[in-house]
Amino acid sequence: MAEHTRESAVEAAFERVQAAVGKVATRHHLGPVGKVAAARFAVACDTPPTLLDEDGLPGGRVPNLYLSSVLGWDAGRHEAELRLDGTGGDVLTDLPLTGLRLMGVGQELTFGRPVLPDTDVLMEMSIDAVERKEGRSGVLLLVTVLRRLVDAASGEELVSCRERFVGR
Template structure:
């Protein structure tokens, strides 16, 4: 059994589980930084987050030191709970449902759930596809964004 197959079996047993929720507050300064990084010529005319800003939040605060990340630079609060040490993660795409605008000062809770995992064979070898659903909610429980994403997991 390869390390990837072992990881696949461990992840299969975790389907339906969620990592620990994280909480934080979004603010206009971060909206503007995000818009400027995306080369938006008119960054944030109002105190509303750019549509894809919310799903870009990996964790709150300044982030983790390099020593706390996986070798590939991943391992944020949002996905660090998945047993993927020793593997490389790559973005495989996102599907966003934007339920309502997010305004400056909004408190959000992020919750990420492993919905499924597939073991695939590619031209350069086997890989895993994770199916994650991350929800972003206000304190009253209202979901503002639902993000379905499919990170790809390869041997290091």
């Protein structure tokens, strides 16, 4: 993509994203958190075995970063429907970020009570902030996405996650 075309696309995305700041964009019912899926996450992280109980969970809980690391909670899309970089159909799809190439650059999380397996979880997502920056390779956006994960039964907040993405 020519540089001026890319920059135009980023500028257009900035206007679109800025208009969405603060508005709850999506609500998803994730369903009960599976014990095996959470234990697989711990294994994939190479979490020290000394931290894991007989179910493969740290302290009998869902790993702290599990809910904010999983990018898809449904069946997803067929390969032909994915973007060239392999993404699409994930939790970010419903946000107005189309056309941006996103790279995660960190999270800020607060935790409520520990999450136990089988907890039924709802997730709300919104754009928390957007900034336009001049990077080494031209203009880019810093987009902060807010995810709130709550207990579906009680409404109690389990995790609040502000995740920053660089969008090019």
